[in-house]
Amino acid sequence: ASYLYDDCRYPALITGVHVGDINECKDLCDLYATAQSCDFFTYSTLALTDENCKIYLENWDTFVGGCNTLGAPVQSNGNCIVQDDHCDINDLPGCDTCTACGTSKCYGIFESECADFPKPEETSDAINQAFCQNVCGSLVKEDISYYTYQVEEQTCGCYKEM
Numbered sequence: 213a214s215y216l217y218d219d220c221r222y223p224a225l226i227t228g229v230h231v232g233d234i235n236e237c238k239d240l241c242d243l244y245a246t247a248q249s250c251d252f253f254t255y256s257t258l259a260l261t262d263e264n265c266k267i268y269l270e271n272w273d274t275f276v277g278g279c280n281t282l283g284a285p286v287q288s289n290g291n292c293i294v295q296d297d298h299c300d301i302n303d304l305p306g307c308d309t310c311t312a313c314g315t316s317k318c319y320g321i322f323e324s325e326c327a328d329f330p331k332p333e334e335t336s337d338a339i340n341q342a343f344c345q346n347v348c349g350s351l352v353k354e355d356i357s358y359y360t361y362q363v364e365e366q367t368c369g370c371y372k373e374m
Contacts, residue, residue: 216283216360223270226250228263237265251275282341283360286349286370307352329360332369344368 226249231237237255244250244267252272256264268275276282299310334351338344341361348359348370358371 214285216281217276217279218283219280220275221278222254223268223275226267226269228266230262231255231265240265241267280363281360282363283358284345285358286345286352286356329369330371330373332360332371334370336368336370338366338368340366 226244229240231240234255237253241250241253249269250267251269252275253268254266256266258264297312299312301307301310333354333356334348336344336347338347338361341363344359344361347368348356351370355372356370357373360369360371361367362369
């Protein structure tokens with residue numbers, strides 16, 4: 213399942229280098245982490261990017277808290293995904309199983325700086341990300357599998373595919 217964090221405020225860059233692939237970038241971050249100098253990295257797949265691997269030192273939750281667009285799956289092949297520490301299959305109509313992704317942090321690799329979003333199947337006002345996920349999660353029977361939440365605008369989009 214892919215997570216999306218877009219329109220983010222990035223912290224000061226520790227270093228930026230050109231590497232051959234995302235695994236080399238991860239290895240570089242791991243090396244910097246031994247000196248407490250890498251909490252996360254970004255890797256660009258855009259052609260002709262000079263510094264395609266960027267190393268950052270900032271708490272993950274602080275970084276994510278600075279993003280305006282948040283996206284996550286609500287289900288995948290009958291497995292519903294909730295942004296909470298626990299889930300109860302009885303509360304999730306249309307789901308065969310569930311995965312709780314609260315403090316366990318199911319993410320790891322995420323997409324960012326995505327230029328184009330498909331048109332959502334449903335849109336709604338939403339007071340927070342959890343409310344948005346619940347709105348889209350209630351549409352699982354209609355093949356909704358993904359949601360995005362716009363923090364500043366407090367709007368929610370539900371998608372069949374992302």
